[in-house]
Amino acid sequence: xxxxxxxxxxxxxxxxxxxxxxxxxxxxxxxxxxxxxxxxxxxxxxxxxxxxxxxxxxxxxxxxxxxxxxxxxxxxxxxxxxxxxxxxxxxxxxxxxxxxxxxxxxxxxxxxxxxxxxxxxxxxxxxxxxxxxxxxxxxxxxxxxxxxxxxxxxxxxxxxxxxxxxxxxxxxxxxxxxxxxxxxxxxxxxxxxxxxxxxxxxxxxxxxxxxxxxxxxxxxxxxxxxxxxxxxxxxxxxxxxxxxxxxxxxxxxxxxxxxxxxxxxxxxxxxxxxxxxxxxxxxxxxxxxxxxxxxxxxxxxxxxxxxxxxxxxxxxxxxxxxxxxxxxxxxxxxxxxxxxxxxxxxxxxxxxxxxxxxxxxxxxxxxxxxxxxxxxxxxxxxxxx
Amino acid sequence: xxxxxxxxxxxxxxxxxxxxxxxxxxxxxxxxxxxxxxxxxxxxxxxxxxxxxxxxxxxxxxxxxxxxxxxxxxxxxxxxxxxxxxxxxxxxxxxxxxxxxxxxxxxxxxxxxxxxxxxxxxxxxxxxxxxxxxxxxxxxxxxxxxxxxxxxxxxxxxxxxxxxxxxxxxxxxxxxxxxxxxxxxxxxxxxxxxxxxxxxxxxxxxxxxxxxxxxxxxxxxxxxxxxxxxxxxxxxxxxxxxxxxxxxxxxxxxxxxxxxxxxxxxxxxxxxxxxx
Amino acid sequence: xxxxxxxxxxxxxxxxxxxxxxxxxxxxxxxxxxxxxxxxxxxxxxxxxxxxxxxxxxxxxxxxxxxxxxxxxxxxxxxxxxxxxxxxxxxxxxxxxxxxxxxxxxxxxxxxxxxxxxxxxxxxxxxxxxxxxxxxxxxxxxxxxxxxxxxxxxxxxxxxxxxxxxxxxxxxxxxxxxxxxxxxxxxxxxxxxxxxxxxxxxxxxxxxxxxxxxxxxxxxxxxxxxxxxxxxxxxxxxxxxxxxxxxxxxxxxxxxxxxxxxxxxxxxxxxxxxxxxxxxxxxxxxxxxxxxxxxxx
Numbered sequence: 028x029x030x031x032x033x034x035x036x037x038x039x040x041x042x043x044x045x046x047x048x049x050x051x052x053x054x055x056x057x058x059x060x061x062x063x064x065x066x067x068x069x070x071x072x073x074x075x076x077x078x079x080x081x082x083x084x085x086x087x088x089x090x091x092x093x094x095x096x097x098x099x100x101x102x103x104x105x106x107x108x109x110x111x112x113x114x115x116x117x118x119x120x121x122x123x124x125x126x127x128x129x130x131x132x133x134x135x136x137x138x139x140x141x142x143x144x145x146x147x148x149x150x151x152x153x154x155x156x157x158x159x160x161x162x163x164x165x166x167x168x169x170x171x172x173x174x175x176x177x178x179x180x181x182x183x184x185x186x187x188x189x190x191x192x193x194x195x196x197x198x199x200x201x202x203x204x205x206x207x208x209x210x211x212x213x214x215x216x217x218x219x220x221x222x223x224x225x226x227x228x229x230x231x232x233x234x235x236x237x238x239x240x241x242x243x244x245x246x247x248x249x250x251x252x253x254x255x256x257x258x259x260x261x262x263x264x265x266x267x268x269x270x271x272x273x274x275x276x277x278x279x280x281x282x283x284x285x286x287x288x289x290x291x292x293x294x295x296x297x298x299x300x301x302x303x304x305x306x307x308x309x310x311x312x313x314x315x316x317x318x319x320x321x322x323x324x325x326x327x328x329x330x331x332x333x334x335x336x337x338x339x340x341x342x343x344x345x346x347x348x349x350x351x352x353x354x355x356x357x358x359x360x361x362x363x364x365x366x367x368x369x370x371x372x373x374x375x376x377x378x379x380x381x382x383x384x385x386x387x388x389x390x391x392x393x394x395x396x397x398x399x400x401x402x403x404x405x406x407x408x409x410x411x412x
Numbered sequence: 413x414x415x416x417x418x419x420x421x422x423x424x425x426x427x428x429x430x431x432x433x434x435x436x437x438x439x440x441x442x443x444x445x446x447x448x449x450x451x452x453x454x455x456x457x458x459x460x461x462x463x464x465x466x467x468x469x470x471x472x473x474x475x476x477x478x479x480x481x482x483x484x485x486x487x488x489x490x491x492x493x494x495x496x497x498x499x500x501x502x503x504x505x506x507x508x509x510x511x512x513x514x515x516x517x518x519x520x521x522x523x524x525x526x527x528x529x530x531x532x533x534x535x536x537x538x539x540x541x542x543x544x545x546x547x548x549x550x551x552x553x554x555x556x557x558x559x560x561x562x563x564x565x566x567x568x569x570x571x572x573x574x575x576x577x578x579x580x581x582x583x584x585x586x587x588x589x590x591x592x593x594x595x596x597x598x599x600x601x602x603x604x605x606x607x608x609x610x611x612x613x614x615x616x617x618x619x620x621x622x623x624x625x626x627x628x629x630x631x632x633x634x635x636x637x638x639x640x641x642x643x644x645x646x647x648x649x650x651x652x653x654x655x656x657x658x659x660x661x662x663x664x665x666x667x668x669x670x671x672x673x674x675x676x677x678x679x680x681x682x683x684x685x686x687x688x
Numbered sequence: 689x690x691x692x693x694x695x696x697x698x699x700x701x702x703x704x705x706x707x708x709x710x711x712x713x714x715x716x717x718x719x720x721x722x723x724x725x726x727x728x729x730x731x732x733x734x735x736x737x738x739x740x741x742x743x744x745x746x747x748x749x750x751x752x753x754x755x756x757x758x759x760x761x762x763x764x765x766x767x768x769x770x771x772x773x774x775x776x777x778x779x780x781x782x783x784x785x786x787x788x789x790x791x792x793x794x795x796x797x798x799x800x801x802x803x804x805x806x807x808x809x810x811x812x813x814x815x816x817x818x819x820x821x822x823x824x825x826x827x828x829x830x831x832x833x834x835x836x837x838x839x840x841x842x843x844x845x846x847x848x849x850x851x852x853x854x855x856x857x858x859x860x861x862x863x864x865x866x867x868x869x870x871x872x873x874x875x876x877x878x879x880x881x882x883x884x885x886x887x888x889x890x891x892x893x894x895x896x897x898x899x900x901x902x903x904x905x906x907x908x909x910x911x912x913x914x915x916x917x918x919x920x921x922x923x924x925x926x927x928x929x930x931x932x933x934x935x936x937x938x939x940x941x942x943x944x945x946x947x948x949x950x951x952x953x954x955x956x957x958x959x960x961x962x963x964x965x966x967x968x969x970x971x972x973x974x975x976x977x978x979x980x981x982x983x984x985x
Contacts, residue, residue: 028630032643056630059642065536065948066627072740073541075549089951093738186929238841241930242823243456246649251456251826266649271451375950381928389931424788431785432802435856438817439805441828456826505713514699514706520714525975527721528910529967531917531940533948534960538724561716564910571906574984575872591705605868612864616807641810652816659813666808667801674797 028056028077030063033265037331044327045318051311053079071095076303078312082130084121084296088371091124097302100127102313108321114337117366118297130299131320132337134328136261137293137360138190138282140164145276146171146178146255155256155280157359161195161224164256164283168233171255180233182254183225184240185384188377189294189367190260192384196221197292198285203368203380209409213380214402219395221285226394229387237388249273258282261335261345261357268332268349281356293360296367297337371412379404446470446657453652470653471661478640478658484665487636489552490625491615491669494559498614499607501561506569506603507595511581521570527563536623543628550631558624565610572606573599608676612669619666637662732957743954750958759934760942760959764966766847767938771915773851774858779907781855782862787896789863790870800867804860815924818853822925838932840925846932850921858914862907869903870896898983905982909974916967919944939963 029038035057042053056077058066064086070076076095090096103109111119114132122130142155150171155164168180183191196203201218204211212218228234235248246263248254250270259267267273284291300316302309318324325338332348335357346354370376380401387397445453447470448463508514509521535558543554576599584594600607622638629635641662644655732750734743754760785803789796806814821828822839830836839849877895886894897904919940926933937945939959947956 031646033646054631056632057643058626058630059645062623062626062642065623066540066630068739068951069537069540069627070544072537073544075544089738093741095739184929186927237929237931238838239825241841241927242819243826244649247454247456250451250454253456262648269450269651270454271449272455372950375952378928378945378950385929385931421793424793428785428788428793428799432799435802435806435859437828438814438821438856439809441817441820442809442813456823461828501712501716504709508706508709512702512706512709514703517706517710520710523714523717523722525971526725526968527717529913529964529971530721530725531919531943531960531963533919533940533944534728534957535721535724538727539720542719558720560720561713563713563717563721566713567910568906571902575902591701592708595705595709605871609864609868613861616861619808620811622811638810641812645812650816655816656813659810662810663805663808667805670801670804670808671797674800 028058028063028066028080030058030060030081032057032059034331034333037328037333040331041319041324041327042315044324045315048318049314051314053315076305078306078308079300079302079315081133082122082299082301084367084369085373087122087130087299088124088369090301091122091129092371095304096129097304097306097309097312098127099129099131099302099313099316102317103128103131106317108317113322113339114320115295115297115339115364117295117364118299118337121297121366121369122299122301130301131316133298133300133319134334135295135297135337135361136335137295137357137364138194138258138260139279139293139356139360140256140282141249141259141267141273141277141279142256143249143252143254143277146252150255154278155283157281159280159283160286161198161283162286165224165227165233168228168256169231172233178252179235179248179254180256181228182234182240182245182248182257183228184245185237185388186381187245187258188381188384189296191258192222192225193294193368194258194282194292195224195285197294197365198288198290200288200290204370204376204405204409208370208412211376211402211405211409213405214399219398222394222398226387229390229394237385249277252276261354264345264349264352264354265333267352274351277352279353279356281359290363291360292363292365294367295361295364370409372408376405376408379408442656442660446653446660448653450651450653453656454649467653470651470657474654474658474661480661482633483635483637483640483662486552486555486629486634487619487638488665490555490636491618493552493556494618495611495614497556497560498562498565499610502565502569502610503600503603503607504595505566506571507573507599509566510570510573511576511599512591524563524566528567532558533623536627539624540627550629550634552634554628555618555625555634555636557628559614559618562610562614565614568606568610568613569603572603576602604676608673612673615669616666728957728960731953732961734954736951736953736957738951746954750955753955754958754962760939760962762934763937763939763942764962766936767916767918767940767963769847770851770854770918770938771912773848774854774915774918775908775911777851778855778858778862779904779911782859782907783866783904785859786863786866786870787892790867800863803863806857807860811920811924814853814857815921819925822849841930841932843932843935846926846930847936850918850925850936853921853925854915854918858911862911865903865907866900869900873899901982902984905974905978909971912970912974913967916963916970939966 029035035055038055042055046052067076082090103111109131115135118132118135119128122128140155144154147154152167152170171178171180193203196218199217199221201215201221202212235254245257246259246266249257250272252272267277282291282293300319302312302316306312320338322338322341325336325341326344328334329336329341329345330348332345335342335345342358346358383397383401383404386392387394392400444462447466447468448460449467452460452463509517539558543549543557548554580598581594584598589597620638622642625636626639626642629639641655641658644650644658731743733745733747735746736743789800824830824836824838824841840846873896878891881891881895917940918938922936922938922941923944926936940963943956943959946952946959
């Protein structure tokens with residue numbers, strides 16, 4: 028079971044290849060994201076989960092700690108196709124519990140900077156390069172923002188943390204959640220300092236107002252030539268590929284780095300293929316997810332241009348799927364990756380943080396106040412876990 | 413027609429036309445968007461109202477990839493059985509609550525009202541577990557399950573029966589009919605307009621329902637229209653022209669259903685306006 | 689003696705038939721709806737664990753939290769605001785058009801179908817279209833009238849914009865019910881009063897309204913309940929990045945966040961029970977008030 032109908036045709040092909048090899052058949056069912064977790068919850072309570080399905084870091088802890096997923100450790104050890112060495116350790120870590128593996132990594136995503144070449148040309152600003160710092164980005168945003176508000180230099184809405192302001196926090200040496208998952212890093216001085224980039228953009232009106240950004244997504248603003256820069260995850264490639272404006276006028280560069288620390292972090296995340304603990308066909312289900320994780324399938328997946336595959340070194344195919352864009356930028360970001368902050372109740376404190384950030388975006392609170400408030404609420408939530 | 417009547421008639425028509433256009437604005441937008449390219453559909457500045465070229469690509473793609481006939485069939489079956497269940501159980505209960513005095517009816521009817529007040533989302537997980545235990549996901553029965561009985565329908569029919577004149581039952585009793593026969597032969601036929609209204613509502617509510625069908629019927633062959641449309645929305649962006657095209661195609665059976673029912677509705681005039 | 693026997697038999701008959709007729713509905717309601725509700729009430733007294741396991745009974749702690757939670761009370765206010773605007777407007781407008789379309793006007797079938805259309809548009813499509821109509825910078829409404837109102841991102845008016853969409857969707861529903869009710873009014877009443885020399889307005893006030901008062905009652909009760917449960921519109925049109933969300937989110941929206949997104953079923957259930965209390969009070973009040981103004985035969 029999966030939640031993205033865009034990936035359905037590609038996965039169908041992979042399953043067909045699998046059936047040709049092994050004779051085992053499988054059915055895909057797509058349930059949209061909103062209802063996916065409700066369905067799984069209901070199934071978990073009432074006893075019938077799909078045999079094989081996608082797992083996300085938001086929920087993985089909950090499912091693993093409740094023994095709903097099949098322990099794959101032994102099978103992975105015995106497998107020739109799936110070797111933990113070949114996948115980023117953090118991704119496996121998302122789906123590891125008490126030292127046991129519960130998923131085969133499916134994909135990863137990184138973040139990069141999209142910019143509008145046409146607007147840069149008009150304003151006479153040089154395109155972002157790999158040497159850019161966040162200060163360079165800020166300066167460019169100032170030059171690119173037009174006084175009449177028809178163009179803004181940058182766009183980052185408060186809820187876009189993974190592909191947005193988390194990166195600046197970690198670049199500066201700050202953090203969001205401590206490694207032991209007990210404490211919030213939002214009030215750490217380095218975090219607050221890292222958030223000053225966004226604070227400057229907000230206070231100097233270099234971004235559209237929060238009202239505009241909530242009504243019109245960052246991607247739409249980019250596609251309509253209203254903003255010159257925005258950071259987006261690699262999953263947005265399909266949308267930008269299908270849009271004529273972005274194909275003609277936009278390109279992508281690595282994220283700027285932090286001037287002081289020199290770090291250029293990309294938050295990353297990855298889905299995993301899991302098997303239900305109560306499946307009636309564990310061996311067949313295992314063979315299927317093993318196949319999904321194999322080099323062969325991961326290469327094919329990347330070729331489809333939907334996501335970057337988790338298997339190290341297979342993402343070149345993804346990069347080449349749209350030669351007009353400098354997708355190497357996304358691959359370069361793999362050099363310094365930080366796993367997307369998570370815990371057992373990720374959604375709960377993430378929402379709390381975002382709500383505090385909203386107050387900073389609307390200038391109700393200063394960035395520092397918002398960060399401290401976010402930390403306060405997050406610590407309260409973590410204490411309950 | 414006198415002059416005054418003509419002016420009144422004209423004013424009425426103008427009001428109706430303006431109101432109709434206002435009601436239709438969103439549909440015009442859906443219609444226009446279905447012919448645009450993706451870029452045109454999301455473009456905000458300049459705002460694209462009319463597509464540059466009227467492209468039928470969205471329709472072609474949607475008709476090719478989605479099996480509308482199957483979706484129609486599944487949706488219509490669900491609607492049909494829900495209507496039958498709702499009308500039969502609600503008419504019976506509505507008559508009893510509306511015309512008969514019997515012990516416990518007050519409490520029972522309070523329970524009916526109570527159900528209507530509960531947000532339906534809390535039913536989803538327990539009902540899913542019931543269907544799951546019965547081994548019946550991905551069936552028409554599963555789709556009909558929450559609609560086997562209808563509190564809303566019961567309330568509606570109770571009102572319908574309450575309006576009918578009192579002496580009808582007296583007359584029936586004098587003719588020797590028991591309560592059951594009175595109900596079936598005399599009272600039920602008199603509620604035609606409201607029964608049709610109930611059918612229309614049951615149909616519309618069933619058609620629009622998303623959370624339940626999405627969760628209980630996930631198999632490709634047992635999807636309904638609402639699920640198929642929801643699936644078209646990607647996690648991050650949607651292909652708007654295709655979504656609009658599919659939504660418009662999905663409307664068609666409902667509009668046809670309504671036109672058919674409407675005729676019955678109008679004919680209801682003949683049977684009501686009871687002669688006393 | 690015979691008189692008493694007759695009445696006794698009638699009562700017994702009514703009891704028998706009454707219960708036979710309502711039995712299917714009652715059985716269905718108990719299994720499908722009452723049982724889950726009891727479960728929900730139980731959950732409101734617990735700190736729920738994952739997947740229905742490990743529920744810890746904590747008594748009324750959730751309720752204490754709910755009563756002192758400003759977010760919950762703001763959501764209550766939002767829900768009432770929505771209801772106060774959406775119900776009267778959609779009822780009055782629908783009644784007006786139902787009366788118009790009950791006469792023999794040319795093209796009335798077409799008009800009726802047009803008013804019905806919003807009911808069958810897919811919710812996803814409706815959301816997308818209205819988001820564009822209401823977009824403050826690029827939307828149709830602001831561009832046509834040259835204003836720059838933040839329809840769905842201004843905290844003070846967003847809830848009313850959502851109510852506008854609700855009115856648009858619900859006019860068809862109300863109108864169908866009113867038309868059904870209007871069909872039941874015997875023509876003879878109007879004809880008799882014409883002979884007496886009454887005009888249109890008087891006919892409406894003294895004949896139409898009382899005769900369809902059961903229908904109006906039904907529409908009011910069901911529409912108020914539905915308005916108090918508003919969720920889909922808000923969920924599809926506004927997301928977390930919207931500054932107006934806290935002043936617009938309804939109680940059901942809040943419940944959905946707690947129960948389905950954060951998996952905190954205990955607190956979510958408490959909110960449901962709270963909402964239920966409100967709706968019950970309003971509905972009971974209406975049931976008693978119906979004696980004053982609803983006219984049954």
